[in-house]
Amino acid sequence: MDLMVEGVSIALQRGEELAYPARRISFTVKPGEFLGLVGESGSGKSLTMLALLGLESCSPGVVEGRVRYRSEQGQLYPLEGLSHYVRWHGGLPRKRTAAWQRTVYRRMKPLLGRRIAIILQDAHKTLNPFLRIEDQLLEMVARQGRADAEKAGWWGRWRQRRSIHQQLRQEALRLLKALHFRDPERVLRAYPHQLSGGMAQRVSLALALASRPEFIILDEPTTGLDVTLQAALVDLIRQLKQERRLSGIIVSHDLMFVGKVTERMAIMFSGELWEIGPTHNVIHPDFPWKHPYTSYLLSFARQKRRGSAGPAFQNVLWQRPKQGCPLRKSCPVYLHQLDMEQRRQCDSADPSPVPVFPEHYIRCWQYAWEEQKHAAGY
Ligand code: SF4
Structure with missing residues (x-):
């Protein structure tokens, strides 16, 4: 079974305030492939995973996007044609949540627990x-x-x-x-x-x-497992991929564990995807292109036994700036390496995903500038 997720946003409303624990999330999972959705606690990864099954519990929940599950038996679009349940007034969504959830659940029911399995963190x-x-x-x-x-x-x-x-x-x-x-x-x-x-x-x-199942979603599968059991889990997932062409998503904060069992990895922070690409590229220390937040996660994973990996990135879920890159207040590249003109660019516009390698995208102005230079023949 394969999965396509296109522009899925999940909204959370607190009075007149609106935040997006998942904003315009897009990725694909091919048959026989595992995707790692990696980020710290509160990055929105578990909520995104639940939303893909129509099980998110926040309000108003999913407000836009497309999801497609496809197998030999056919394809299913659980969110198709539901936009009329969401009306926007003054920048806030009014959603008929119960009707939306009923419809998504009815569509997903034949797959849940049969062709799609989910293992929750608890x-x-x-x-x-x-x-x-x-x-x-x-x-x-x-x-x-x-x-x-x-x-x-x-x-x-x-x-x-x-x-x-x-x-x-x-x-x-x-x-x-x-x-x-x-x-x-x-x-x-x-x-x-x-x-x-x-x-x-x-x-x-x-x-x-x-x-x-043909597709499995594992939420923090290493919780409560010691190193030996984690190794056994790695072996089991590899074997199942080989024997059954099982595909799935592993949601975890453990970059190194996910690196052992997935083909591709998506890095999530503050409800947004910042990098998605082949696992080997994303976690390899010598791969030259990395998002500053991925570099932070990698140095944290390597140094957690020896000390700090540097100042943490600040979650901007409820204080997302109206313009510019939302990570700039804690991005070490912005704070220590960029000149004034480059900083102005980070302040003024949100970066778009830039292809740095086949099927490898990074959302950071550094790579957009490199691409511009390359196109200009420098
Ligand atoms: S766009 Fe600028 S602020 Fe944002 S991650 Fe890249 S360098 Fe840092």
């Missing part, structure tokens, strides 16, 4: 607290059985369900073992409250994968 929220892990697995098995046995007679259906049940149970046990559970049978008999945070995280991942 895995205990994904699991039903009143059911044993095995019962939750059986629920999925029953669904899978119903879907796959549509055309068979009752005897065939019964046999098919039974065999699918056994296959999926075996697969879940295999996944639990791959995720380093020493006694997977005991885990299947347990209730969610009997699992630690790290165990619940691995169980919810195994249960999601047992439903054989």
Whole structure:
């Protein structure tokens, strides 16, 4: 399955004030590919991910944009034709939120939990607290059985369900073992409250994968996992990509973990994408083109054990300047490297994405100037 996101904006209203925790977000995820959506807490990445499934809980929520899920079975545009639910008055949106959410949910329902799986940061929220892990697995098995046995007679259906049940149970046990559970049978008999945070995280991942999704969204998958379990998760994701052509999004603040399992990476801060490109380019220290915020994240990831990576970037969600680059107050390049004329440019206009490499875009005036120089033959 592939995903296309085009100009999605999510609005948040506080009285007469409006902020965008996600502003004009655009990216694609190709079949068999994983995209890392990386940023610090509060950058808007988790909210963006929920909005792609029609599950965002803020008000008014998504106010514009297009999303397309496409697989061999067809394509789905969950936000198509909904603009009439949003009316703008004096720069503020009036949205019929309930009607919007009902429509998006109705459109997404056939995909959710079947062809698209989601693992939330707090895995205990994904699991039903009143059911044993095995019962939750059986629920999925029953669904899978119903879907796959549509055309068979009752005897065939019964046999098919039974065999699918056994296959999926075996697969879940295999996944639990791959995720380093020493006694997977005991885990299947347990209730969610009997699992630690790290165990619940691995169980919810195994249960999601047992439903054989084509697309998976993982929100902070390393929460509660030690280094060994993180390595096991990396191996499992690589194996699933190879075996099933699984594609997905990994939402995380952990640049190095995301770097091990994704093909492309998008860097998000203050609700906006600043860089998107091949993972190798984005995280490689010697790759010459980097957004100043990506450089900050990389030096933070490398130096967090040894000390500070320099002054942090200031989140401008509610104080976004009306013009100019919103990061300039904390951008070290703006503060220490640019001359007066260049600063004036950063003050006066928002930078647009500039291609620095095939499929690699950076939103920063530095690269727009380089491109202009290159075009002028310097
Ligand atoms: S456009 Fe200017 S202020 Fe913004 S990130 Fe680039 S150098 Fe810094």
